[in-house]
Amino acid sequence: MSENGTKRLALVASKGTLDQAYPPLILASTALAMGWEAGIFCTFFGLNLLHKQRLGHLQVSPIGNPAMPPPIPAIEALKVPNIVGMLPGMTAMATMMMQGMMDKARMPSVKELLDICIEGGVELFACGTTMGVMGIEQKDLIPQAKCAGATAFLSYAADADVSMFI
Amino acid sequence: MSENGTKRLALVASKGTLDQAYPPLILASTALAMGWEAGIFCTFFGLNLLHKQRLGHLQVSPIGNPAMPPPIPAIEALKVPNIVGMLPGMTAMATMMMQGMMDKARMPSVKELLDICIEGGVELFACGTTMGVMGIEQKDLIPQAKCAGATAFLSYAADADVSMFI
Amino acid sequence: MSENGTKRLALVASKGTLDQAYPPLILASTALAMGWEAGIFCTFFGLNLLHKQRLGHLQVSPIGNPAMPPPIPAIEALKVPNIVGMLPGMTAMATMMMQGMMDKARMPSVKELLDICIEGGVELFACGTTMGVMGIEQKDLIPQAKCAGATAFLSYAADADVSMFI
Numbered sequence: 001m002s003e004n005g006t007k008r009l010a011l012v013a014s015k016g017t018l019d020q021a022y023p024p025l026i027l028a029s030t031a032l033a034m035g036w037e038a039g040i041f042c043t044f045f046g047l048n049l050l051h052k053q054r055l056g057h058l059q060v061s062p063i064g065n066p067a068m069p070p071p072i073p074a075i076e077a078l079k080v081p082n083i084v085g086m087l088p089g090m091t092a093m094a095t096m097m098m099q100g101m102m103d104k105a106r107m108p109s110v111k112e113l114l115d116i117c118i119e120g121g122v123e124l125f126a127c128g129t130t131m132g133v134m135g136i137e138q139k140d141l142i143p144q145a146k147c148a149g150a151t152a153f154l155s156y157a158a159d160a161d162v163s164m165f166i
Numbered sequence: 167m168s169e170n171g172t173k174r175l176a177l178v179a180s181k182g183t184l185d186q187a188y189p190p191l192i193l194a195s196t197a198l199a200m201g202w203e204a205g206i207f208c209t210f211f212g213l214n215l216l217h218k219q220r221l222g223h224l225q226v227s228p229i230g231n232p233a234m235p236p237p238i239p240a241i242e243a244l245k246v247p248n249i250v251g252m253l254p255g256m257t258a259m260a261t262m263m264m265q266g267m268m269d270k271a272r273m274p275s276v277k278e279l280l281d282i283c284i285e286g287g288v289e290l291f292a293c294g295t296t297m298g299v300m301g302i303e304q305k306d307l308i309p310q311a312k313c314a315g316a317t318a319f320l321s322y323a324a325d326a327d328v329s330m331f332i
Numbered sequence: 333m334s335e336n337g338t339k340r341l342a343l344v345a346s347k348g349t350l351d352q353a354y355p356p357l358i359l360a361s362t363a364l365a366m367g368w369e370a371g372i373f374c375t376f377f378g379l380n381l382l383h384k385q386r387l388g389h390l391q392v393s394p395i396g397n398p399a400m401p402p403p404i405p406a407i408e409a410l411k412v413p414n415i416v417g418m419l420p421g422m423t424a425m426a427t428m429m430m431q432g433m434m435d436k437a438r439m440p441s442v443k444e445l446l447d448i449c450i451e452g453g454v455e456l457f458a459c460g461t462t463m464g465v466m467g468i469e470q471k472d473l474i475p476q477a478k479c480a481g482a483t484a485f486l487s488y489a490a491d492a493d494v495s496m497f498i
Binding site for chain 2: 007009019020022023026027030031033034036061063064065066067068069070072073074076081082083086098101102104105107161162163164165166
């Protein structure tokens with residue numbers, strides 16, 4: 001619990017694909033709606049969540065995830081095999097299909113969720129140590145991103161009710 | 167700690183491959199054996215854990231994970247390269263091999279672990295928001311799955327001693 | 333908090349690629365520097381962190397992760413498509429490039445971080461249940477690795493201030 005008695009959620013976002021960018025944003029915005037405070041420490045590929053250009057172009061991998069549901073969910077035989085998934089254009093196709101499913105399920109976009117997080121005052125930490133590794137500079141990030149290290153995150157998480165690494 | 171003073175484990179299961187389905191089930195069943203209470207919030211690909219048809223057919227990816235050990239563990243040179251791993255039948259092959267290693271190590275199947283969790287009263291939440299995205303309806307899930315949102319999970323996790331996102 | 337009043341970080345390391353081996357080691361060594369105590373429970377592919385031979389040869393996958401930045405970060409069009417990434421030699425190439433970015437960002441190697449963790453007294457648990465599944469024997473691991481089960485980890489994590497599954 002934070003010093004003022006409010007419940008707190010502390011998250012690390014380390015992945016940068018569309019499917020894995022949603023969980024930290026959904027959890028943080030849900031926490032806000034419950035009157036909690038929340039912080040997201042973006043590191044490695046998770047820095048894409050704070051990246052001005054990349055956030056709007058997150059993608060889903062069509063290969064390497066045998067848990068990916070088939071295009072028509074009831075027909076398991078339609079699952080896209082890796083030898084097809086690796087063809088040019090298939091990453092865009094898989095992304096378009098998942099985005100379509102998300103729109104149908106009326107899920108907000110990652111951009112909309114990030115805006116909710118920003119308006120609600122979610123602390124957005126950009127891991128300074130891994131920015132260089134990902135070829136990202138401060139100017140590539142949204143102005144709300146606060147450059148910080150793992151020390152800042154652990155201090156924040158020490159007072160959290162729920163901490164999770166995503 | 168929960169209201170009745172019992173220790174509590176709160177997990178999110180977001181992955182649906184064989185290797186990543188085990189950790190939430192092992193942790194929750196271990197917690198039960200220690201007299202804790204436990205809950206698993208299944209979201210995105212993790213919904214496969216509660217899916218009547220899919221649970222028995224979880225697979226391991228033969229590509230995209232350079233940490234996958236070679237078929238004969240002592241001979242690193244036998245590691246399956248991606249160009250071979252992406253061929254038809256290799257996902258089934260990798261799954262069969264890992265399942266074989268698991269049987270040899272006398273690990274229970276995911277189905278057996280889920281049954282232990284159900285009998286022990288683990289709370290099984292199915293994320294209502296992502297069911298649509300994964301093409302899953304309530305009727306596809308086991309009857310013990312309770313359709314819920316992130317709010318229900320965070321409320322549950324707020325009283326947990328250990329919370330983890332898997 | 334541990335019995336002696338020191339803050340505690342409890343981590344599960346379940347991945348064995350270069351990019352995913354860093355977070356547990358960075359977090360644990362940062363915790364040490366802050367005067368916390370820390371423990372890492374290595375399971376499944378995460379056992380590579382304690383593997384004498386494998387730790388020095390962790391790799392990055394060139395495929396299946398559309399969040400991988402392009403070789404020249406400012407030019408998104410240079411992103412390596414899966415059909416190229418799956419060619420022989422590309423895993424070594426992607427690893428070399430990420431290692432180069434890490435060296436440029438002056439990040440210590442995973443080996444150096446592990447040494448810091450060992451010297452600082454981080455508890456290193458090797459999951460006995462999954463060692464068999466990964467084809468690993470006690471003699472393959474560094475002497476500081478303590479063979480343990482999920483029970484030992486949950487007992488350790490119950491007294492932690494921050495617990496995370498990586």
